[in-house]
Amino acid sequence: MAGSTRDLVILVDETISDYHRGGLEAAGWKIHTIQRIRNPKAEKDAYNEWNYSKFRLWQLTDYDKIIFIDADMLILRNIDLLFEMPEITAIGNNATLFNSGVMVVEPSNCTFQLLMDHINEIESYNGGDQGYLNEIFTWWHRIPKHMNFLKHFWEGDEKEKKQMKTHLFGADPPILYVLHYLGNKPWICFRDYDCNWNVDILQEFASDVAHKTWWKVHDAMPENLHKYCLLRSKQKAALEWDRRQAEKANYTDGHWKIKIKDKRLKTCFEDFCFWESMLWHWGEKNWTDNATSVAPSPPPPVAITACLSNLCDWLFFHNYNLLVDDTELNELKIELWIQQLYQHIRVNCCY
Numbered sequence: 001m002a003g004s005t006r007d008l009v010i011l012v013d014e015t016i017s018d019y020h021r022g023g024l025e026a027a028g029w030k031i032h033t034i035q036r037i038r039n040p041k042a043e044k045d046a047y048n049e050w051n052y053s054k055f056r057l058w059q060l061t062d063y064d065k066i067i068f069i070d071a072d073m074l075i076l077r078n079i080d081l082l083f084e085m086p087e088i089t090a091i092g093n094n095a096t097l098f099n100s101g102v103m104v105v106e107p108s109n110c111t112f113q114l115l116m117d118h119i120n121e122i123e124s125y126n127g128g129d130q131g132y133l134n135e136i137f138t139w140w141h142r143i144p145k146h147m148n149f150l151k152h153f154w155e156g157d158e159k160e161k162k163q164m165k166t167h168l169f170g171a172d173p174p175i176l177y178v179l180h181y182l183g184n185k186p187w188i189c190f191r192d193y194d195c196n197w198n199v200d201i202l203q204e205f206a207s208d209v210a211h212k213t214w215w216k217v218h219d220a221m222p223e224n225l226h227k228y229c230l231l232r233s234k235q236k237a238a239l240e241w242d243r244r245q246a247e248k249a250n251y252t253d254g255h256w257k258i259k260i261k262d263k264r265l266k267t268c269f270e271d272f273c274f275w276e277s278m279l280w281h282w283g284e285k286n287w288t289d290n291a292t293s294v295a296p297s298p299p300p301p302v303a304i305t306a307c308l309s310n311l312c313d314w315l316f317f318h319n320y321n322l323l324v325d326d327t328e329l330n331e332l333k334i335e336l337w338i339q340q341l342y343q344h345i346r347v348n349c350c351y
């Protein structure tokens with residue numbers, strides 16, 4: 001955290017496991033458990049269902065002032081100077097709206113109550129906490145973009161602008177104070193390149209230089225923390241899925257051709273490690289274009305033996321993951337899940 005001398009407090013809800021809390025503690029964070037706050041205007045299980053939990057910041061009244069930071073940022077230079085600024089201090093997204101990724105906040109139960117009182121009536125322009133907070137805090141203090149610099153190339157960015165941004169993403173010693181990783185995050189990609197390259201709608205977020213900057217920080221972390229950055233089997237399959245789509249579309253950046261050397265590809269920490277099986281049916285049909293696509297045909301009738309004794313646990317585990325871990329549930333993920341289930345039956349049931 002770039003030499004901050006202040007308390008590092010992290011708000012976690014009940015969805016964060018003891019294992020991961022342990023990792024956060026080992027990294028120097030004080031764990032503060034909160035009750036989630038549901039956004040009443042969000043769809044069930046949508047990405048923004050619980051993001052009003054951020055309002056809990058105003059209940060941290062042990063502190064006079066907080067610099068709130070999103071979880072998808074690198075703090076490259078000390079930002080303690082922001083403690084001199086009042087609520088709300090933030091960077092501008094445009095002429096009138098602030099970005100809620102970095103904010104100076106002054107905890108107050110009264111303000112918290114104000115936020116909660118209008119939760120059913122105020123409409124957020126983007127469906128998230130940012131839109132809501134911009135309705136409440138219409139008078140705010142603008143700081144330079146370097147305090148929350150978005151890893152993003154806008155469509156209208158000229159070549160020089162792109163070069164300038166790339167220079168900022170990679171500068172050593174750093175020029176930016178905070179780098180905000182929009183799009184796919186480096187820790188859910190392979191080390192070899194920014195996986196935003198493999199998805200056309202995410203390519204505006206792709207920057208190998210910014211990606212490398214994150215990995216430099218990762219490698220400088222104590223070794224015992226690296227295990228918290230391993231990839232789940234499901235994620236490996238999803239990455240390979242995207243790579244194959246990019247190959248099929250023959251994207252000219254050619255990142256999909258890179259042979260992955262990241263050791264995390266071969267490291268597994270889950271019960272289910274055979275992620276390749278999740279892709280067995282890849283290319284047989286196109287899930288996105290064919291709404292009538294069906295699950296692969298079920299295996300022959302199973303001689304029910306020991307396999308079923310842990311099947312319930314397995315089902316519960318994966319179903320739970322699917323609902324709780326995923327920010328968006330789509331056909332592909334459900335399909336992968338069904339394939340995993342069949343794989344489990346093939347491996348563990350004797351028929």
Ligand SMILES: [Mn+2]
Pocket residue numbers: 070071072101180181
């Ligand atoms: Mn963010």
